[in-house]
Amino acid sequence: MNKKLYIETYGCQMNVSDTEVIFAILAREGYTRTEEMEQADVILINTCSVRDNAEQRIWGRLEQFGALRKKNEGLVVGIVGCMAERLKDSLLESRKVDLVAGPDTYRSLPAMLRDIRPGAPQIDVRLSRDETYEDITPVRIDRNGVSAFISIMRGCNNVCSYCVVPYTRGAERSRNAHTIVREACDVFHKGYKEVTLLGQNVDSYFWKGPEGDVNFAGLLAMVAEISPELRVRYSTSHPKDISDEVIAVMAAHENICRHIHLPVQSGSDAMLEKMRRRYDRAWYLDRVAKIREAMPDCSITTDIIAGFCGETLQDHQDTLDIMRKVGYDYAFMFQYSERPGTLAARHYPDDIPPAEKTRRLNEIIALQNTLSLESNRRDIGKEWKVLVEGDSRRDPGQLCGRASNNKMCVFDKPKQGAALRPGDYVRVRVLSCTSATLICELI
Ligand code: SAH
Numbered sequence: 258m259n260k261k262l263y264i265e266t267y268g269c270q271m272n273v274s275d276t277e278v279i280f281a282i283l284a285r286e287g288y289t290r291t292e293e294m295e296q297a298d299v300i301l302i303n304t305c306s307v308r309d310n311a312e313q314r315i316w317g318r319l320e321q322f323g324a325l326r327k328k329n330e331g332l333v334v335g336i337v338g339c340m341a342e343r344l345k346d347s348l349l350e351s352r353k354v355d356l357v358a359g360p361d362t363y364r365s366l367p368a369m370l371r372d373i374r375p376g377a378p379q380i381d382v383r384l385s386r387d388e389t390y391e392d393i394t395p396v397r398i399d400r401n402g403v404s405a406f407i408s409i410m411r412g413c414n415n416v417c418s419y420c421v422v423p424y425t426r427g428a429e430r431s432r433n434a435h436t437i438v439r440e441a442c443d444v445f446h447k448g449y450k451e452v453t454l455l456g457q458n459v460d461s462y463f464w465k466g467p468e469g470d471v472n473f474a475g476l477l478a479m480v481a482e483i484s485p486e487l488r489v490r491y492s493t494s495h496p497k498d499i500s501d502e503v504i505a506v507m508a509a510h511e512n513i514c515r516h517i518h519l520p521v522q523s524g525s526d527a528m529l530e531k532m533r534r535r536y537d538r539a540w541y542l543d544r545v546a547k548i549r550e551a552m553p554d555c556s557i558t559t560d561i562i563a564g565f566c567g568e569t570l571q572d573h574q575d576t577l578d579i580m581r582k583v584g585y586d587y588a589f590m591f592q593y594s595e596r597p598g599t600l601a602a603r604h605y606p607d608d609i610p611p612a613e614k615t616r617r618l619n620e621i622i623a624l625q626n627t628l629s630l631e632s633n634r635r636d637i638g639k640e641w642k643v644l645v646e647g648d649s650r651r652d653p654g655q656l657c658g659r660a661s662n663n664k665m666c667v668f669d670k671p672k673q674g675a676a677l678r679p680g681d682y683v684r685v686r687v688l689s690c691t692s693a694t695l696i697c698e699l700i
Pocket residue numbers: 307308419420421422456457458493494495520522560561562591592593594595596
């Protein structure tokens with residue numbers, strides 16, 4: 258059998274990592290990957306439910322796949338991931354899909370695909386307490402061959418009141434540390450130079466091994482010690498859990514990148530309480546101070562939600578204020594979107610009018626643009642190591658790559674000597690910047 262499989266991926270990095278697991282599972286069954294959906298025998302959409310607009314995009318895509326299905330009767334269209342988990346059977350009722358598989362059921366995809374018949378779609382949305390896909394070697398879908406995602410845990414045990422993830426991904430479980438280290442070694446030997454360890458709350462990683470327990474700090478050290486040539490990143494830290502031990506392990510290893518994604522969500526204690534984040538402003542600012550004390554060159558990025566239930570103008574000002582105090586290098590910023598079934602949806606009215614949410618979000622975005630530019634300006638004149646990722650998108654005469662602090666650097670290709678390749682480390686000096694990019698020269 259040679260069936261062609263096309264997968265589209267939405268949502269977070271964990272979904273990208275899951276798509277790589279799905280390719281691996283189906284490759285064993287003889288499926289080959291295609292990037293042309295018109296040529297596919299099976300189309301899967303790996304979906305996200307975190308905000309309503311994420312789901313609306315997927316419905317739009319399903320309409321488009323519907324047109325292909327009309328032309329090609331044998332075509333199978335499946336929906337997998339968080340939206341499959343959230344909407345379950347109701348997706349089948351839409352008659353737009355032949356298969357619905359939740360995030361913990363990818364091992365049964367081959368059997369489900371085999372059993373699909375006209376009028377007999379397949380669904381499996383059971384969540385698991387222990388599935389981590391730890392024995393599966395993902396088929397990498399990145400293009401640069403430099404940077405790989407490694408999933409270290411699944412699910413989430415926090416119940417942030419706005420968030421659907423615990424319902425779509427189930428309970429938290431940590432993957433066997435040895436299989437993580439083996440996977441990192443394996444990608445390094447294949448030529449990758451950077452791994453990103455992924456989890457919804459990496460600080461609560463905890464694996465009970467036969468030779469002793471491994472926490473996140475221990476795991477980070479194990480991966481960092483594979484080779485000084487292998488860069489290590491991770492995402493996401495939870496401000497309530499990021500420990501001094503993790504900060505110390507980072508500071509002690511030059512190859513653990515100087516970047517922490519530390520989602521604040523809001524700068525108001527009242528909102529943080531209602532969001533059930535289980536830290537307050539003072540605690541958050543103390544963590545930031547601790548990070549800066551140990552690693553003055555560490556960048557800090559964040560996620561912010563504008564217009565959560567009952568957010569007053571003062572709460573909103575508190576968010577702008579904490580942004581200024583921390584001086585974030587970058588932020589992902591969203592309007593609050595009520596998700597059915599969450600604590601917030603059940604207990605608090607979604608009472609900030611949409612236009613006001615947008616206005617607050619725009620203020621947050623405008624401030625972050627200024628902060629990002631200021632942060633980049635502070636880097637002018639600095640010299641540092643960059644991992645080459647490939648040609649710059651704008652100018653084929655230039656290369657791009659990231660500094661340890663995750664900032665994107667562009668620089669002219671060398672005029673003489675050997676050409677640089679993705680995966681090479683180079684030293685650059687920062688000459689100037691925009692709010693998104695540092696313009697550098699090779700040194
Ligand atoms: N586990 C991570 C984030 C997971 S979701 C953490 O705890 O930080 C990624 C981001 O989406 C969140 O940080 C939050 O800012 C945003 N988000 C989650 N639910 C949302 C909602 N209902 N409306 C708007 N943004 C939301």
